[in-house]
Structures are given as structure tokens and as C-alpha cells.
Amino acid sequence: MHNFTISLDGFAAGPRQDLEHPLGEGGLRLHEWIFRTRSFRELQGQGGGETGVNDDLFRARTAGVGATIMGRNMFGPVRGPWPDESWRGWWGENPPFHHPVFVLTHHPREPLEMEGGTTFHFVSHGIESALRQAKDAARGRDVSMPGGASVVNQYLAAGLIDEIDISIAPLILGAGERLFAGLDRGTIKLKQIRAVDAPSVTHIKYELG
Numbered sequence: 001m002h003n004f005t006i007s008l009d010g011f012a013a014g015p016r017q018d019l020e021h022p023l024g025e026g027g028l029r030l031h032e033w034i035f036r037t038r039s040f041r042e043l044q045g046q047g048g049g050e051t052g053v054n055d056d057l058f059r060a061r062t063a064g065v066g067a068t069i070m071g072r073n074m075f076g077p078v079r080g081p082w083p084d085e086s087w088r089g090w091w092g093e094n095p096p097f098h099h100p101v102f103v104l105t106h107h108p109r110e111p112l113e114m115e116g117g118t119t120f121h122f123v124s125h126g127i128e129s130a131l132r133q134a135k136d137a138a139r140g141r142d143v144s145m146p147g148g149a150s151v152v153n154q155y156l157a158a159g160l161i162d163e164i165d166i167s168i169a170p171l172i173l174g175a176g177e178r179l180f181a182g183l184d185r186g187t188i189k190l191k192q193i194r195a196v197d198a199p200s201v202t203h204i205k206y207e208l209g
Contacts, residue, residue, distance in 0.1 A: 001144075001145045001146075001152055001161055001163065001164045001165060001166070002061040002062070002065065002142075002144045002145070002146065002165050003034065003058065003061055003062070003144070003146050003165070003167070004145075004146060004147060004152065004164070004165070004166050004167070004179075005030040005031055005033070005034070005166070005167040005168070005169050005201070006030070006166065006167075006168055006169070006179050007030060007168075007169055007171040007172060007173040008168065008169075008170060008171060008172055009172050009173060009174065010178045010179055010180070011027075011149075011173040011174075011175070011176040011177060011178050011179075012027075012030070012147055012148060012149040012152075012176070012177050012178070012179050013027040013030075013073075013147070013148055013149065013176045013177040014026040014027035014173050014175065014176040015175040015176045017073060017077055018077055019077060022077075022090050024173075024176045024177070025176075026171070026173050026176075027173070027176065029169070029171055030169045030171060030173075032169075032200065033054050033167065033169065033198070033199070033200045033201040034054075034058055036049060036050045036054070037049050037050055037051075037054050037055040037058050037059075038050060038051050038055050039055050039058050039059040039062070040058060040096070043062070043096035043098070044096055045094060052198075052199070053196060053198040053199070054198050054199060054200075054201065057196060057198070057203055061144075061165055062144075064141050064142045065099065065138075065141060065142045065143075065144040066099055066100075066137065066138030066139055066140070066141025066142060066143070067099055067100045067101070067102065067134040067135070067137040067138040067141070067143050067144070068097055068099065068100075068101045068102070068134070068143070068144045068145070068146065069101075069102045069104070069130050069131065069134050069143060069144070069145045069151070069155075070101060070102070070103055070104070070145070070146060070147060070148070070151065071103070071104050071147065071148045071150060071151035072103055072104060072105040073148050073150075074103075074146070074147050074148045074151075075089055075090075075103045075120065076089060076090065080107070081107045082107055082109050085109065085110070085112070088112060088114070089112075089114075089120065093114060093115050094114065094115040094116040094118075095114055095116065095118040097117075097118045098116050098117040098118055099117060099118065099137070099138075100118075100119050100121060100134070100137040100138075101118060101119070101120050101121065102120075102121050102123050102130045102133055102134045102137075103120055103121065103122050103123065104123055104126075104127065104130055104151055105122050105123065105124055106124055107122075107124065108122060108124045109122040110122075121133065127151070127154050127155055127158060127160065128158075128160075131143065131155075131160055145161065148177055149177035149178060149179045149181065150177060150181075152179065153179070153180065153181060153182060153183060156180070156183060156187075156188060156208075157182075157183055157184075157187065159187070159208075161208055162207065162208055163205065163206065163207055163208065164190070164205070164206045164208065165203070165204075165205045165206075166179075166203070166204055166205075166206070167201045167202065167203050167204075168201065168202045168203075168204065169200065169201050170200070170201075188208065189208065189209035190206040190207070190208060190209075191206060191207045191208075191209060192204060192205070192206055193205050193206065193207055
């Protein structure tokens with residue numbers, strides 16, 4: 001689990017996601033530290049950006065990733081059966097992934113090939129199926145899971161995540177999607193292997209036993 005940022009009260013997204021609020025109300029503020037880095041701007045095909053601890057960490061997190069798994073809510077605000085295939089994600093025609101992305105959904109859809117090497121595959125046969133497909137596509141590289149919280153919680157409950165690389169932003173959201181919600185506390189054993197105090201955010205990495 002890489003590049004996953006939560007508020008101090010444990011929320012990974014704010015409430016009431018819509019077109020104007022991709023991460024719910026207030027949720028985009030969680031990722032301001034990412035948006036300012038040079039490495040993130042490079043993924044967007046842009047210049048400039050900040051260097052330093054946050055940039056180094058974001059670059060290291062993304063360097064070894066060969067595939068991504070995400071929830072449908074992270075892909076977009078459309079709920080229920082797909083009315084058509086006009087929604088193509090939040091990121092424009094050249095998303096910042098540049099590798100296969102597997103979107104968990106209850107409603108099948110044909111793969112969506114984008115510019116820059118990103119193809120969205122819509123998986124309707126559960127989290128284990130998505131993980132198998134992502135591992136095959138990654139070809140020995142990491143499989144990253146950036147969200148949302150409900151999908152991460154499903155994988156945590158199933159014991160299918162081996163590392164959590166989490167960032168904590170100094171924000172209080174008060175509501176939204178909470179990491180670790182509904183999990184049996186006895187099922188997760190964490191070993192801290194790194195903590196980094198950085199501008200506007202704290203980064204902590206855990207291994208799961």
C-alpha cells in the first residue's frame with residue numbers, strides 16, 4: 001500500500017464525493033504534499049515542483065511499481081451499472097500510472113487503454129482475482145494499492161497486504177472513508193520499519209506479520 005495519505009482522525013477521503021470533489025469534501029488537501037513534488041509533476045508531464053524529502057520518498061515509492069489495484073470510487077464518481085463508457089477517470093488522457101491498473105467493480109466493462117502505457121482493467125470477480133491479474137501484469141515488480149479505504153480494508157482483512165507505506169497529514173476531516181474501519185484488531189500485526197518527519201506530512205512504513 002503506497003502513497004496512501006490519511007488525516008489525523010484516520011480518514012483517507014472526505015464525505016460526499018462528486019465531480020467537484022474527487023476525494024470527497026476536503027479530501028484533496030490530504031495530497032497537497034504529493035502535488036507539490038517534482039516527481040509527481042513529472043508523471044503529469046509537467047515541469048517544476050519541489051525537491052527534498054517528500055519528493056525523494058514519492059519517487060522511491062513509485063519506482064518499482066508494475067501494476068496498481070484501486071476501487072471503483074477512486075476511478076470515478078459513477079455508481080451502479082455503467083450508463084456508457086464516457087467516464088475515463090479523473091486524470092485525463094494520459095494518467096500518471098503508466099502501467100496496468102485493475103479497478104474493482106461489481107459491473108463489468110471493457111478495458112480502457114489510455115496514453116502513456118496506462119490501461120484500466122475492470123475486475124468484477126473479487127479482490128483475489130484482481131490481485132492475481134495485477135501480479136501477472138507486474139512481472140515481478142510491486143503491486144501498489146493507493147485506495148480507496150474500503151478496498152484497502154478488504155485486502156487487509158484477507159491478509160493480502162504485506163507493506164503499508166502511509167502518510168499522515170495534519171488535517172481533521174471529521175467524516176468520510178476511514179482506514180482500518182470494521183477490521184478485527186486481532187487480525188493485523190504491524191512492525192514499524194521507518195518513520196520520516198517531512199514538511200507538511202509524516203511518513204510511516206510498516207510490515208504486516
